[in-house]
Amino acid sequence: MTIPAKLAWPALAVVALLLVLAPVDLTGIGIPYPGLKRYGTYIMTLWLVTAIAAMGVNLIVGYAGLETLAQAAFLGIGAYTTALMVKAGLPFGLAFAASGAAAFVVGIALGFPALRVRKHYLAFVTLAFSVLAWLVFRNEQWLTGGVMGLPDISRPSLFGISLRRHVNFYWFVLAITAALTFVLWWIVRSPWGRAFMALRENPIRAESLGIDVRLYTLLAFAIGSAYGGMAGSLYAPLVEFIDPNPFALGPSLLFMLMVVVGGVGRFAGPFVGAAVAVLLPEWLRFAEGFYLLIYAALVMAMMAFCPTGILGLVERLLAPRRRTQADPKASLLGEAKP
């Protein structure tokens, strides 16, 4: 962590407050902030939904050291599951749980190849799955509406309060994001998280220490994919119309990019990466046709000069002080290095 532990909770509280107040007009209480309008709130909601899916990728790639180029497919599984269930008159809560569960189960299935292959071979397996899922979304018209998609996905109500209004839905997604963030934080700081990191750093040694590498590999895929499914479940009522395009291979690559840009294996990395992927293009709109070029150049520079991502860069800037404190201890026993 780059923030000292005693400042972490107050900092988190401030961030949470700022996020809650983002769409609120504060001019009435003397603060010159008019609040985000409809489109701004929509973009913020999209950022949160994207960050949930990216958190799943971070668990699989950043913590467990595996690969996935299929997160958009899981987003699709969640989005279509929710859309179909909600349109069938089932409650959103049930649809949300079913979306997560469906992605969890399919994630386990996708995890099996990871027991045999790793690195880019595994990336290609997940890539093939991504294409397969997209073909199902596009071709199985009877179920998914094909390229025509599924329109009129209504937003849910919560305790009698309609979430139809963009601000209400934003707060709803923010609350779910907070809950899912807490759950993942709990997992990665628990002995499970340590076992996931052991998979990443040294699976052979991990196995010799009693860590069931197969089970934790499947669990990493299942939990990470379930985050994709739950993100999809929120995405469907956010956009109110889904078609296969957002669930294709390109967006899956973008999820991997988000995790890398934010900082692989750093807990807040997906939020930073999702901000770069969702918010930065909006801020660069002033550049009109050039914004994608600027965006691509920024990402290339970022990867060339700071492959550990934005949070890695921040840590590196804070690191020298810690290093000088650690060095005198390192050679106390004075033995030779090989």
Added chain:
Amino acid sequence: MTAVLEVRDVAKSFGGVHAVQGVSFDVHEGEILGIIGPNGSGKSTLFNCILGQLTPTRGEVRVDGKSVTGLRPSELNRLGISRTFQLLQVFPQLTVRENLILAGQEHQGSRLGRLFGARDAGLGAAADRMIAFFRLGHLAQESAGGLSYGQQKLLDAAMAFMAGPRLVLLDEPAGGVNLTMLASLKERLQAINSETRATFVVIEHNMEFVMSLCSRIIVLAEGKIIAEGTPDAVRRDPLVIEAYLGH
């Protein structure tokens, strides 16, 4: 004495290469058994067959009288069998303390219980004791990857003992470690052996280390046992002198 480990006619071939050719031996409770032999004599392959990293072509491995042939390394570890590796095998980005907690956590309660339980799986105090025992206290919060080779060797050994194993197989624990550290390592291993009655099997090239640590030595050459006995007997064996010691 009870045999903790029984190796019966274990053989392992890789294509036309017969790395281990029908090796049998017993290891008794509380014993420190050394396995020596020239490079390529099949020592590490034999270890990997015993520990489930490789499936033997034939033969059987028994622990406490029960066959464990074909069990996975994680299953063997949960039966109380631990190991160190010839090449460094620590988790470089975790701290020394985290490495030790990781080394013992899968032996603490149920898997689901560990998810909802304490972050250190109740092993914080045990890890601190192990850190103190291996004199790594000043490095507890350092990343393992930042430690020197010898310090990582000590950590590797300490990890093997975190779960309180009955049987520990150490693959060249002295390799690349300087004399001061070596004496410390030997002293620590002897202390654990006398305190916990843990049984050790040690592969080692450092003759002084292995001869002074082990009560019995097995000599492997070309995948077969060519001698077995006390360190003194092995040192005088003409076959061993010809195949390995060379003087």
